[in-house]
Amino acid sequence: MLILNHTGVSHTVFRLLGIPGLEDQHMWISIPFFMSYVISLLGNSLLIFIIFTTRSLREPMYLFLCMLAGADVALSTSAVPQALAIFWFHAGEISLDRCIAQLFFIHSTFISESGILLVMAFDRYIAICYPLRYTTIFTNALIGKIGVTIFLRSYGTIFPIIFLLKRLTFCRNNILPHTVCEDMGLAKFSCDDIQINIWYGFFVLMSTVTLDVMLIFISYVLILRAVFRIPSQDAHHKAVSTCGSHVCVITLFYGPGILTTLTQRFGHHIAPHIHVLLANVCILAPPMLNPIIYGVKTKQIRNQVTQILFPKVI
Structure with missing residues (x-):
């Protein structure tokens, strides 16, 4: 592939390499990618179906969970099919517009999930600290407004x-050593x-994900303080x-992302x-798990899943 270093030419087509250095192992690597994608689609689709068809689960907590499941499907679908195309068919060629569209949907969906996790933390805070006001605070109208706000943000x-x-003018290179397009990974090939x-x-990171993590931490500090004041052990345990x-879910979502950020910042000696692979864990693990x-861990959902999959047992 020709590498051009003058500003007269701007690449409009790029090539994703997949996992750099492990090209000969792509077929084997594709197995966990494919399995995680299938599990993610089936698991989240089943979750959405159960919540929508079970009247007793149409509560704020489950509606937010339904939003999270939808975002999980969108996140997986934005990234995994492209990776599988590279692994199976060496179809790594991608236009600039498609590349930008992909990174747009991946980043925006990731921020959406972060916002949903924040709202779910606030939901638990109200449920535990102000149980008598819970249903009056989380009305259907408010839940709809929250969903729109998360989407718009x-x-x-x-x-x-x-x-x-x-x-930007992309004249340095058009080889992307990744399975998906990412913002700075693309921008660094610009001559501008x-x-x-x-x-x-940096502003986006600080005003969304970082802010969400701080507010989630504060919510759980307040939750723990309220829980330890509960005299009843049964209520405490519940x-x-x-x-x-x-x-x-919070640990699973933010943990790999923090680890990936730290390795990219300080792990210059780590193989590309x-x-x-760590970046892909951020996309594969949360939607699957x-x-x-x-x-x-949720009895109501577990009972519904058992009733659907094993109707004769119930």
């Missing part, structure tokens, strides 16, 4: 990145000044168990394929 903050990337891209990316699933976590 995620897409609104990422939308300017489209124009920040479209203004990308300081505004860097600073806007309050903790209602938050268990959410804490697991490790960075790419979230429905399993809620299915195992």
